[in-house]
Structure formats: C-alpha cells, structure tokens
Amino acid sequence: GENVEQHPSTLSVQEGDSAVIKCTYSDSASNYFPWYKQELGKRPQLIIDIRSNVGEKKDQRIAVTLNKTAKHFSLHITETQPEDSAVYFCAATGPGTRALTFGNEKLTFGTGTRLTIIP
Amino acid sequence: DARVTQTPRHKVTEMGQEVTMRCQPILGHNTVFWYRQTMMQGLELLAYFRNRAPLDDSGMPKDRFSAEMPDATLATLKIQPSEPRDSAVYFCASGPQREGTDTQYFGPGTRLTVL
Numbered sequence: 001g002e003n004v005e006q007h008p009s010t011l012s013v014q015e016g017d018s019a020v021i022k023c024t025y026s027d028s029a030s031n032y033f034p035w036y037k038q039e040l041g042k043r044p045q046l047i048i049d050i051r052s053n054v055g056e057k058k059d060q061r062i063a064v065t066l067n068k069t070a071k072h073f074s075l076h077i078t079e080t081q082p083e084d085s086a087v088y089f090c091a092a093t094g095p096g097t098r099a100l101t102f103g104n105e106k107l108t109f110g111t112g113t114r115l116t117i118i119p
Numbered sequence: 120d121a122r123v124t125q126t127p128r129h130k131v132t133e134m135g136q137e138v139t140m141r142c143q144p145i146l147g148h149n150t151v152f153w154y155r156q157t158m159m160q161g162l163e164l165l166a167y168f169r170n171r172a173p174l175d176d177s178g179m180p181k182d183r184f185s186a187e188m189p190d191a192t193l194a195t196l197k198i199q200p201s202e203p204r205d206s207a208v209y210f211c212a213s214g215p216q217r218e219g220t221d222t223q224y225f226g227p228g229t230r231l232t233v234l
Binding site: 032034036042043044045046049088089095103106107108110111117 | 133147161163164174211222226227
C-alpha cells in the first residue's frame, strides 16, 4: 500500500519568515495530495491540495509544489503569522478502487509536522 | 455551512465495556471514512464506505471493531470489548463522490479514554 513520509516532525520559525514542510510518497499511481492543518483539540481542516497534473498551486500565503518524478510534494507558507502555529499533515491517495469508481478514495497521511511561529 | 457531526465528543469507559461512536455525514456526501488518531500512530484509516457499502476495513481490528452505515445519514463505529490501547481520538470524515473531487471533511472527533 501507499506510504507517506513527512519531514520535519517539528519546525520553529520566526514570525514573518517562511516555513517549508516536505513529504514523499511511494505509490506512483497516487494523483491527489492534500494538506491539512490541525489546531490543538480541533479537527483537521483542508488548507490546500494539488493534483498530479499540476506542478504548483498557490493560495495567498500558502503554496504546494509537486514533483511526480521524484514522488515528493512540499508545503510552503510565506510571511508566517502566530495563527499558523498548528500541526500540518500531508496525505496522498491510496491504491483504492479507482479502476471501478472515481473520486474520494482513502487517504494515507504523513506523521505530521508541529509548526511553531515564534513572535 | 454544513459540517460533519460526531457524538459523543468525549467518552470515558472501563476496559471490557462496549463503546459506540456515531457520525452524521454532510447531507449529500456518499463516502464516509473513519480515522483514528494517536500520538504514536498519527492518523490511521480504519474503514470507509461508499453509498453505505464498506469499501475497505483492512485497518480495523476485526475481532473487536465493527463499522456500519444503517442509513445514509448515520455511520457507527463500535468497539466490543474495549481495551486501554483503544484510547484515541476517532474522526469521521465525509466527501462527495464526483470525478475530480477528493476533499474529505472531518468531524470534531470523539475522544475515547478506556481505563
């Protein structure tokens, strides 16, 4: 099955600086890569996602890049703010049953990165 | 703003007791996922359903866990008998099945403590 590795496990960044979190995946058939943000005691919430037919996607201060050949994707947060402090999870679609169905297959998550923004 | 709901939000029980967790997916979503989150294992998929039929429950300990969807508005996860190692936060997530749509929306979770 799919295996997703995420680094680093913890990251401290000065407010205003950029943060980068990296993930690698094992299944070359994976084609959907979301990033979730989870604040303490809250539910994971989708912040950005990318599909395998796109190399980069940006939404204000957040961007995701994908390298299909190397099977890795990264989250970039620029001009970090205290409210960016949270745990971030990357994920990738598993093998699933995509041959028979489409859309919303199971996700395999990375182990998470605890991001701390230092004021 | 439609959201996935879960009950109970917190559950403390003693080892050996039955635990039932409930999830109401977003109306119109036909794919429902159950995840378990622990410090050691992170977010693990336990099972998922499409149109109420189980698609994959390989992540679930079969001897004590069971998951069902009695109807399109309710998913249940049962543990019988519960053990201390089952202590975790259990999340339900739902999503629509449309080509090109993979977003999963998470519920608030059920924090389970087994003493």
